[in-house]
Amino acid sequence: xxKYSSRTISLLAVLLGLLLASLLLLVTGKNPLDMFSAxxxxxxxxxxxxxxKGFNLMYPLNWLLNCLPVMLTGLSVAFAYRTGxxxxxxxxxxxxxxxxxxxxxxFVPLPPVIHPIVCVIAGGLAGACWAFLPGMLxxxxxxxEVVICIMMNYxxxxxxxxxxxxxxxVDQKTLARTIQFPASAxxxxxxxxxSSKFHFGFLIVIVCLALYWFIIEKTSFGFSLRATGFNxxxxxxxxxxxxxxxxxxxxxxxxxxxxxxxxxxxxxxSYGRIFTTFDNYGFDGISVALIGACKTSGIIFGGLxxxxxxxxxxxxxxxxxSKEIAQLIQACxxxxxxxxxxxxxxxxxxxxxxKESATKS
Amino acid sequence: MDYAIEMLNITKDFPGIRANDNITLxxxxxxxxxxxxxxxxxxxxxMSILFGxxxxxxxxxxxxxxxxxxxxxNIANDLGIGMVHQHFKLIDxxxxxxxxxLGKEPKTKFGTVDLKNAEKRVAxxxxxxxxxxxxxxxxxxxxxxxxxxxxxxxxxxxxSDILIFDEPTAVLTPQxxxxxxxxxxxxxxxxxxxxxxxHKLKEIKAVADTFTVLRKxxxxxxxxxxDVTEEEMAEMMVxxxxxxxxxxxxxxxxxxxxxxxxxNVKDVKGLPAVKDFSLSVRAGEIVGLAGIDGNGQTxxxxxxxxxxxxxxxxxxxxxxDITNMSIREHYKRGLSHVPEDRHKHGLILDFQLxxxxxxxxxxxEPYVKGGILQNDEIDRQxxxxxxxxxxxxxxxxxxLTRSMSGGNQQKAIIAREVDRSADLLLVVQPTRGLDVGAIxxxxxxxxxxxxxxxxxxxxxxELDEIMNLSDRIAVIHDGELTGIIERKDATExxxxxxxxxxxxxxxxxx
Numbered sequence: 013x014x015k016y017s018s019r020t021i022s023l024l025a026v027l028l029g030l031l032l033a034s035l036l037l038l039v040t041g042k043n044p045l046d047m048f049s050a051x052x053x054x055x056x057x058x059x060x061x062x063x064x065k066g067f068n069l070m071y072p073l074n075w076l077l078n079c080l081p082v083m084l085t086g087l088s089v090a091f092a093y094r095t096g097x098x099x100x101x102x103x104x105x106x107x108x109x110x111x112x113x114x115x116x117x118x119f120v121p122l123p124p125v126i127h128p129i130v131c132v133i134a135g136g137l138a139g140a141c142w143a144f145l146p147g148m149l150x151x152x153x154x155x156x157e158v159v160i161c162i163m164m165n166y167x168x169x170x171x172x173x174x175x176x177x178x179x180x181x182v183d184q185k186t187l188a189r190t191i192q193f194p195a196s197a198x199x200x201x202x203x204x205x206x207s208s209k210f211h212f213g214f215l216i217v218i219v220c221l222a223l224y225w226f227i228i229e230k231t232s233f234g235f236s237l238r239a240t241g242f243n244x245x246x247x248x249x250x251x252x253x254x255x256x257x258x259x260x261x262x263x264x265x266x267x268x269x270x271x272x273x274x275x276x277x278x279x280x281x282s283y284g285r286i287f288t289t290f291d292n293y294g295f296d297g298i299s300v301a302l303i304g305a306c307k308t309s310g311i312i313f314g315g316l317x318x319x320x321x322x323x324x325x326x327x328x329x330x331x332x333x334s335k336e337i338a339q340l341i342q343a344c345x346x347x348x349x350x351x352x353x354x355x356x357x358x359x360x361x362x363x364x365x366x367k368e369s370a371t372k373s
Numbered sequence: 374m375d376y377a378i379e380m381l382n383i384t385k386d387f388p389g390i391r392a393n394d395n396i397t398l399x400x401x402x403x404x405x406x407x408x409x410x411x412x413x414x415x416x417x418x419x420m421s422i423l424f425g426x427x428x429x430x431x432x433x434x435x436x437x438x439x440x441x442x443x444x445x446x447n448i449a450n451d452l453g454i455g456m457v458h459q460h461f462k463l464i465d466x467x468x469x470x471x472x473x474x475l476g477k478e479p480k481t482k483f484g485t486v487d488l489k490n491a492e493k494r495v496a497x498x499x500x501x502x503x504x505x506x507x508x509x510x511x512x513x514x515x516x517x518x519x520x521x522x523x524x525x526x527x528x529x530x531x532x533s534d535i536l537i538f539d540e541p542t543a544v545l546t547p548q549x550x551x552x553x554x555x556x557x558x559x560x561x562x563x564x565x566x567x568x569x570x571x572h573k574l575k576e577i578k579a580v581a582d583t584f585t586v587l588r589k590x591x592x593x594x595x596x597x598x599x600d601v602t603e604e605e606m607a608e609m610m611v612x613x614x615x616x617x618x619x620x621x622x623x624x625x626x627x628x629x630x631x632x633x634x635x636x637n638v639k640d641v642k643g644l645p646a647v648k649d650f651s652l653s654v655r656a657g658e659i660v661g662l663a664g665i666d667g668n669g670q671t672x673x674x675x676x677x678x679x680x681x682x683x684x685x686x687x688x689x690x691x692x693x694d695i696t697n698m699s700i701r702e703h704y705k706r707g708l709s710h711v712p713e714d715r716h717k718h719g720l721i722l723d724f725q726l727x728x729x730x731x732x733x734x735x736x737x738e739p740y741v742k743g744g745i746l747q748n749d750e751i752d753r754q755x756x757x758x759x760x761x762x763x764x765x766x767x768x769x770x771x772x773l774t775r776s777m778s779g780g781n782q783q784k785a786i787i788a789r790e791v792d793r794s795a796d797l798l799l800v801v802q803p804t805r806g807l808d809v810g811a812i813x814x815x816x817x818x819x820x821x822x823x824x825x826x827x828x829x830x831x832x833x834x835e836l837d838e839i840m841n842l843s844d845r846i847a848v849i850h851d852g853e854l855t856g857i858i859e860r861k862d863a864t865e866x867x868x869x870x871x872x873x874x875x876x877x878x879x880x881x882x883x
Contacts, residue, residue: 251700253706
């Protein structure tokens with residue numbers, strides 16, 4: 013059988029997913045062209061349905077803004093996955109990351125620029141602590157990390173609510189959030205005069221992407237993590253401390269997601285949040301990691317794609333297509349990623365037929 | 374001539390490598406034809422072509438005189454070609470019959486599976502070919518030998534006339550091998566044709582009529598088995614004269630390197646597997662541990678390497694008690710270990726070959742500096758080992774280890790472990806799955822290491838190997854040491870009795 017690169021398969025899955033989504037839109041009586049024009053609008057800033065308005069930079073900036081957290085949660089899932097674990101605890105890590113960042117933002121007076129960075133570090137540490145427990149239980153007692161992670165998600169949800177209401181200054185008008193962060197704690201906006209909330213937090217995402225690539229591909233620590241992920245017994249035989257690896261890799265994964273929580277809270281909200289439901293960024297990270305096959309370049313691509321779908325969701329609403337359609341497209345793409353072996357089989361069939369007709373002619 | 378299969382002038386190119394170069398294989402009907410070749414000689418590729426898994430770059434295939442195009446395995450099945458794989462493809466919690474009919478279930482008039490008739494048919498087939506299989510037994514309850522016969526029945530149930538056996542004896546005991554030979558002769562009597570893929574010359578001599586040799590993807594020749602000696606076969610296969618016994622000088626043992634004192638180890642089920650085991654290995658000698666599979670060898674090795682902690686007793690390496698140290702500490706203090714299971718322990722299959730070469734030392738100078746891997750150094754080491762130990766693979770050091778042949782994977786492990794200059798070389802089943810040429814080189818390498826003054830502890834299920842290499846032979850039965858004898862005093866018969874626990878020999882420890 014011929015080998016196909018994960019890039020080819022991912023791209024095909026994306027195309028097939030869009031095709032399937034178009035069909036579903038047709039069935040519900042909507043125009044799939046609206047979907048494509050919304051995607052195009054987020055991508056280029058050019059709205060086909062209202063061409064007279066011309067180019068609007070806000071759309072692409074919002075797209076990139078949506079990419080930031082999902083790239084980080086994508087890195088998180090991918091990092092754990094390379095060590096053979098499934099980090100489905102992103103929601104919880106995201107929330108405690110947001111909580112820690114809020115606390116530092118409100119209580120620790122620091123000068124601008126340094127303040128948000130310290131907040132982000134606090135968020136990362138909180139995420140790492142939150143992921144420590146599932147990692148430790150997995151390493152020492154071989155308890156399935158998926159179950160623990162999911163429980164930790166709910167614990168985080170209510171823990172955050174309790175801490176914010178008990179210890180942080182709650183905004184008395186709404187009673188649903190903390191007071192505004194001091195200006196020093198927010199990321200500086202980078203919106204080129206548009207109403208987008210795109211901010212300098214993107215630099216931190218770039219640093220994280222570089223860090224992921226560097227740790228996994230270049231360091232001896234990454235070497236032993238990858239070995240543990242591929243063959244735990246083999247890594248143990250080689251003398252690697254697989255238990256420590258398991259715990260550390262979960263914690264690093266948790267840190268990435270914690271940073272995501274901090275960046276969203278600092279950059280978009282600027283106040284401490286009381287979560288009533290999950291934001292789904294943690295789960296989106298699973299999609300990103302899957303689409304990107306856990307490679308750095310793949311995660312960038314996957315993050316841009318999922319970010320695009322999220323951004324387009326808002327635009328779609330204006331066109332009378334419910335926001336859920338964007339999630340539906342995401343689901344369609346994921347289905348095709350999940351059945352990628354099937355895609356390989358079909359590709360081989362097509363390839364075989366082509367060769368046959370070539371030899372005949 | 375009446376040929377069942379003819380593969381004429383088959384050439385198959387892969388990117389960067391010509392796996393089959395103008396190979397012709399003609400199998401006469403109603404005979405046993407052996408296909409012989411070293412690991413990586415192109416046997417598997419040729420069979421994959423016959424099965425429709427690959428398309429040849431050029432050449433033609435004829436089945437029963439008719440030219441055919443086999444584009445997928447179903448076509449091969451329809452032509453009556455069936456394969457008994459080396460690794461069985463059976464479902465453990467299904468019965469024999471359920472496994473055999475899987476994918477070709479007979480139906481009753483209500484559309485349900487007609488198990489009764491199927492069982493009858495399986496019993497008939499089993500009777501006809503002398504296979505002695507119970508159609509109602511569960512796969513998980515029967516031994517490896519019977520599982521193999523179920524695989525054979527699968528082919529017979531599908532009316533295959535041409536049976537391909539891929540390394541069928543690799544997993545069998547000597548008694549089971551003899552039974553299999555009888556079964557093969559029976560199949561011929563009943564009009565079947567057999568193509569036997571192997572590199573065990575003894576078996577070819579015992580059962581085959583003709584054989585074809587491949588070497589490095591090329592066709593070397595086809596001969597009648599009766600006309601050729603084993604030595605000549607080996608020479609055709611390897612391309613030079615091969616000696617079956619390893620040349621070695623008298624051992625000059627030095628001081629004690631490994632000392633095992635009253636070791637007790639439990640197996641995974643918590644039952645005692647190694648019982649009060651004591652043994653010492655000195656520098657410059659090879660001590661072989663003989664025993665039948667499953668008599669505590671695995672657990673003993675695990676305890677020696679730190680993979681499991683023993684219940685009691687101690688392991689002393691060069692005067693230091695290493696019993697409760699980490700695995701890593703074992704290596705640091707002078708242990709090299711060629712493990713029994715190369716896929717589970719020896720290699721990370723999804724790593725590149727070069728990465729597997731530094732699996733122990735990846736975080737030590739010169740392979741790492743300041744936490745960063747030094748790829749140039751890793752590459753240099755890999756290229757050196759590949760050359761010195763003749764490890765063959767598609768893309769050299771960058772090959773995915775999973776894609777390499779079993780023999781070359783084993784060579785890579787041996788290269789890595791021997792190259793680490795350790796005081797104790799613990800080798801377990803070092804030549805499992807290797808062909809004669811490779812066995813010869815591994816054996817002489819082990820003796821070389823002894824002559825360099827290393828202590829070698831060899832654990833093997835192959836008595837020939839133990840007899841060939843050891844200076845002293847220890848025998849284990851049911852977890853207990855049943856004796857240690859000097860190689861020159863050992864006879865196969867006596868060792869056999871000790872392995873079965875019928876004889877004990879207490880000798881004074883040096």
